[in-house]
Amino acid sequence: MIELTAASSSASRTRAFFAESLRIDxxxxxxxxxxxxxxxxxxASMSVxxxxxxxxxxSLGGFGRILEHPSVRKEIVTTIIFAAGATLGATAIGxxxxxxxxxxxxxxxxxxxxLCVIPLFISAFVGAMAWRLLLVPRAGMLTRMLTDWGWPTExxxxxxxxxxxxxxxSIFYSPFMYLYAVASLRQMDPSLEEVARIHGAxxxxxxxxxxxxxxxxxxxxxxxxxxVFTVGTLEIPMALGVAGGNYVLATRIWTLMSYYPQDLAMxxxxxxxxxxxxxxxxxxxxxxLGERKFTTVTGKGYRAKRIQLxxxxxxxxxxxxxxxxxxxxxxxxxxxxxxxxxxWGGIFKLDxxxxxxFRSVMFEYDVTRRAIVNSLVxxxxxxxxxxxxxxxxxxxxxxxxxxxxxxxxxxxxAIPGAVFGMMVLFAFVRTPIYNTLYIIIFAYVIGYFYLxxxxxxxxxxxxxxxxxxxARIHGAxxWQSTRKILLPLLKPxxxxxxxxxxxxxxxxxxxxxxxxxxxxxxxxxxxxxLMERHSARLAAFMVIQxxxxxxxxxxxQRISYRNSETITV
Amino acid sequence: MAAFVAVEGLRKTFGQSWxxxxxxxxxxxxxxxxxxxxxGCGKTTTLRCVGGLxxxxxxxxxxxxxxxxxxxxxxxxxxxxRGMGMVAQSYAIWPHMNVFENVAFPLRMQKFGKSExxxxxREALNVVRLGELGGRNATDLSGGQQQRVALARxxxxxxxxxxxxxxxxxxxxxxxxxxxxxxxxxxxxxKITAIYVTHDQAEAMAxxxxxxxxxxxxxxxRGSAKSLYCExxxxxxxxxxxxxxxxxxxxxxxxxxxxxxxxVKLGSGDTSRILKVxxxxxxxxxxxxxxxxxxxxxxxxGQPESENNVIRGFVDKCQYLGDRTEVLVNTEYxxxxxxxxxxxxxxxGQEIFMEIDGGxxxxxxxx
Numbered sequence: 025m026i027e028l029t030a031a032s033s034s035a036s037r038t039r040a041f042f043a044e045s046l047r048i049d050x051x052x053x054x055x056x057x058x059x060x061x062x063x064x065x066x067x068a069s070m071s072v073x074x075x076x077x078x079x080x081x082x083s084l085g086g087f088g089r090i091l092e093h094p095s096v097r098k099e100i101v102t103t104i105i106f107a108a109g110a111t112l113g114a115t116a117i118g119x120x121x122x123x124x125x126x127x128x129x130x131x132x133x134x135x136x137x138x139l140c141v142i143p144l145f146i147s148a149f150v151g152a153m154a155w156r157l158l159l160v161p162r163a164g165m166l167t168r169m170l171t172d173w174g175w176p177t178e179x180x181x182x183x184x185x186x187x188x189x190x191x192x193x194s195i196f197y198s199p200f201m202y203l204y205a206v207a208s209l210r211q212m213d214p215s216l217e218e219v220a221r222i223h224g225a226x227x228x229x230x231x232x233x234x235x236x237x238x239x240x241x242x243x244x245x246x247x248x249x250x251x252v253f254t255v256g257t258l259e260i261p262m263a264l265g266v267a268g269g270n271y272v273l274a275t276r277i278w279t280l281m282s283y284y285p286q287d288l289a290m291x292x293x294x295x296x297x298x299x300x301x302x303x304x305x306x307x308x309x310x311x312x313l314g315e316r317k318f319t320t321v322t323g324k325g326y327r328a329k330r331i332q333l334x335x336x337x338x339x340x341x342x343x344x345x346x347x348x349x350x351x352x353x354x355x356x357x358x359x360x361x362x363x364x365x366x367x368w369g370g371i372f373k374l375d376x377x378x379x380x381x382f383r384s385v386m387f388e389y390d391v392t393r394r395a396i397v398n399s400l401v402x403x404x405x406x407x408x409x410x411x412x413x414x415x416x417x418x419x420x421x422x423x424x425x426x427x428x429x430x431x432x433x434x435x436x437x438a439i440p441g442a443v444f445g446m447m448v449l450f451a452f453v454r455t456p457i458y459n460t461l462y463i464i465i466f467a468y469v470i471g472y473f474y475l476x477x478x479x480x481x482x483x484x485x486x487x488x489x490x491x492x493x494x495a496r497i498h499g500a501x502x503w504q505s506t507r508k509i510l511l512p513l514l515k516p517x518x519x520x521x522x523x524x525x526x527x528x529x530x531x532x533x534x535x536x537x538x539x540x541x542x543x544x545x546x547x548x549x550x551x552x553x554l555m556e557r558h559s560a561r562l563a564a565f566m567v568i569q570x571x572x573x574x575x576x577x578x579x580x581q582r583i584s585y586r587n588s589e590t591i592t593v
Numbered sequence: 594m595a596a597f598v599a600v601e602g603l604r605k606t607f608g609q610s611w612x613x614x615x616x617x618x619x620x621x622x623x624x625x626x627x628x629x630x631x632x633g634c635g636k637t638t639t640l641r642c643v644g645g646l647x648x649x650x651x652x653x654x655x656x657x658x659x660x661x662x663x664x665x666x667x668x669x670x671x672x673x674x675r676g677m678g679m680v681a682q683s684y685a686i687w688p689h690m691n692v693f694e695n696v697a698f699p700l701r702m703q704k705f706g707k708s709e710x711x712x713x714x715r716e717a718l719n720v721v722r723l724g725e726l727g728g729r730n731a732t733d734l735s736g737g738q739q740q741r742v743a744l745a746r747x748x749x750x751x752x753x754x755x756x757x758x759x760x761x762x763x764x765x766x767x768x769x770x771x772x773x774x775x776x777x778x779x780x781x782x783x784k785i786t787a788i789y790v791t792h793d794q795a796e797a798m799a800x801x802x803x804x805x806x807x808x809x810x811x812x813x814x815r816g817s818a819k820s821l822y823c824e825x826x827x828x829x830x831x832x833x834x835x836x837x838x839x840x841x842x843x844x845x846x847x848x849x850x851x852x853x854x855x856x857v858k859l860g861s862g863d864t865s866r867i868l869k870v871x872x873x874x875x876x877x878x879x880x881x882x883x884x885x886x887x888x889x890x891x892x893x894x895g896q897p898e899s900e901n902n903v904i905r906g907f908v909d910k911c912q913y914l915g916d917r918t919e920v921l922v923n924t925e926y927x928x929x930x931x932x933x934x935x936x937x938x939x940x941x942g943q944e945i946f947m948e949i950d951g952g953x954x955x956x957x958x959x960x
Binding site for chain 1: 644645646647648671672673674675677678679681682683685687688689698699702703743746747750756758
């Protein structure tokens with residue numbers, strides 16, 4: 025009897041020892057970390073390999089041909105001008121909008137707040153095509169209206185110019201700046217501004233010396249994001265740049281990879297160059313940030329008082345509304361009108377009215393039908409995987425694990441989108457998953473993992489450790505406490521992260537352009553395929569995608585609204 | 594002396610209700626006025642109206658003989674031209690500037706020369722006993738130090754009026770007391786006119802030359818710390834400042850011999866008692882409320898000699914607090930608190946008699 029209890033207690037001690045040393049949660053965590061690291065580093069190293077290899081041996085030929093190429097040097101300059109211009113433009117648009125919505129008594133604020141982020145859910149490619157339909161010489165809807173009113177033709181904006189590319193890129197990427205700025209402004213203690221006012225600063229001095237400076241770090245983060253995105257985007261450069269003869273690195277890389285004769289080594293070398301440009305942007309940000317990595321001091325006590333603009337509030341309303349008009353309403357209206365015409369002649373004609381375009385892209389035309397299914401399957405699969413992995417990773421409590429994750433998650437952001445698409449192609453070109461939807465799902469998950477991770481991580485931070493720990497103390501295993509305590513609490517966050525990721529993936533264009541093949545086209549790819557062929561069908565298809573995204577966005581808004589309420593209460 | 598700051602007929606709405614409802618007061622030059630009240634009483638809004646951070650719907654605010662707000666004339670000066678200094682509840686230290694730059698800001702706004710700025714910043718930092726910290730990053734400082742930086746910034750431009758918006762409420766108790774003395778010293782040293790908002794009555798009583806108790810947007814009572822404590826004019830003030838036992842009774846007589854006292858009957862039938870207390874601000878109507886502070890009670894050992902001003906009760910609880918012992922006593926009328934100096938021991942349920950000090954306890958108007 026005595027022996028028996030001794031034996032069983034030693035057995036349980038052994039079990040406890042193994043459970044402690046194995047720590048299943050850590051095991052799962054590190055497994056996912058390694059998986060992600062491989063998934064990022066393997067494509068990266070494959071494309072570095074491609075840059076230095078030709079016909080199986082080491083070569084610098086790819087770099088050499090950059091120097092010899094008649095136009096690539098100009099394209100590098102164009103890329104930098106395009107990215108820097110769009111960054112400044114997006115800031116100049118996004119930050120004032122954020123300030124107006126977050127800090128002033130502008131009328132119809134809640135309405136405007138929703139409208140200001142809608143461009144985030146409309147693909148910039150869609151926006152660019154819509155503006156092309158509005159502004160194209162002679163046949164553009166707006167061009168025709170303006171010339172009819174006697175506007176001189178030589179003063180019409182050239183939609184294919186670099187300036188137009190920068191402006192339209194700024195308009196459709198300003199929501200990133202807007203979101204960064206709004207979050208930062210909302211967090212800021214309003215008494216930082218009020219004290220400045222009391223101590224002699226005028227409203228403008230306060231905005232310049234206090235508001236913008238205090239929120240500087242957040243704004244710089246947003247700016248660097250827009251910069252890297254723009255270096256790697258194919259959307260505007262494809263929609264407007266190619267037609268206007270303005271190539272950037274992303275379009276050059278894509279051309280080198282897609283058209284005969286291919287030059288893989290040169291494409292890979294240009295990819296490295298694009299990463300260097302993006303990296304320089306990040307470096308400049310870090311340099312500007314310097315010691316100023318302060319967090320915004322959050323205020324307690326007095327509620328944020330909105331700045332009274334007096335009659336100026338209608339000016340503010342006008343500014344925000346004209347942004348919405350340019351970025352949301354005008355593009356959607358023109359697309360709907362074009363989609364409802366037999367063919368497009370620059371103005372809407374009732375006798376050309378037809379629903380055929382919508383019917384054909386949804387039910388008849390096999391490429392578009394296939395693309396809808398492919399997009400839904402690939403994007404929901406990728407969103408599910410990204411969210412699932414994020415939920416596992418957000419569980420860790422180890423500091424080292426968190427900082428490592430921070431790095432792993434940030435790495436793909438620093439790789440411009442088109443370059444990333446190229447890397448994935450290099451990694452899988454000789455494997456069976458090339459030519460399948462899986463390669464697209466892979467690129468989606470790895471390229472946009474940070475979206476899901478950040479969303480879930482921030483929800484995770486708001487859930488106190490004690491909740492989980494007390495479950496463990498009361499006898500729950502790691503899995504039980506995860507399933508019964510953590511997951512139910514994370515659920516709303518998980519759902520909204522899923523929707524957010526899904527939307528961004530559906531509009532993803534720059535990397536998937538490298539990865540589709542006949543049969544695996546997704547919706548954004550089909551935009552490109554239809555671009556020069558059938559503008560009415562293209563418009564109809566763009567309307568369908570936009571409506572789909574807006575529906576998802578509406579659900580997202582509802583959920584995250586409720587969600588944020590429960591979190592703050 | 595003429596009023597340096599004058600607020601007349603100030604009214605401000607938030608949504609449907611009046612946050613500040615017809616507030617009038619003056620502050621003399623060099624004095625510190627405390628606005629005291631529970632949260633939501635309108636004290637902070639009043640302060641913000643003086644600073645120009647809120648625009649009132651009605652009323653007039655005069656500083657140093659100049660109208661800064663005059664709703665009737667549509668006059669509203671922006672905060673930056675009012676010549677004020679302010680210490681906010683959250684310190685509001687700008688995180689992107691070091692200590693020196695934070696303090697120098699008001700001078701830079703007034704376009705002072707470089708040498709004068711550094712001279713005056715050093716002076717201000719010395720006043721708040723932070724002399725050597727100018728080069729430090731402001732956000733690396735402790736809460737108490739940040740608060741001193743905020744104070745230095747508020748006084749460096751030699752403002753006409755200094756505004757304090759609950760400046761000590763984010764500090765822990767010990768530091769708060771220390772800062773209270775420092776604030777008092779500094780305010781005396783530089784003889785500045787100040788308005789100070791707080792909900793902490795101890796802070797208010799320690800700092801204020803004069804106190805203004807506010808409730809629901811209105812001024813309840815104005816006076817020195819002592820007069821508010823000993824001679825409150827309303828139930829609210831009696832209850833808000835210090836600990837109060839408030840007993841309801843009926844008027845049975847007024848003193849005939851010229852003393853300003855009232856005779857008030859508590860309870861009815863067998864358990865009724867007559868208390869003789871100061872008249873105070875009570876109207877001589879039937880219903881009277883009596884204020885009995887816990888230290889205005891003496892617990893008798895044994896049976897009382899007379900029934901005058903004596904209340905019978907049973908000990909409910911008894912707790913030793915170091916400098917005093919607090920006894921909760923169940924009486925016929927309500928559970929009362931009584932304080933006894935030093936340590937004292939009672940058994941729970943023990944019958945005791947409390948003699949109340951008729952020269953201190955005071956009648957108030959009943960609700």
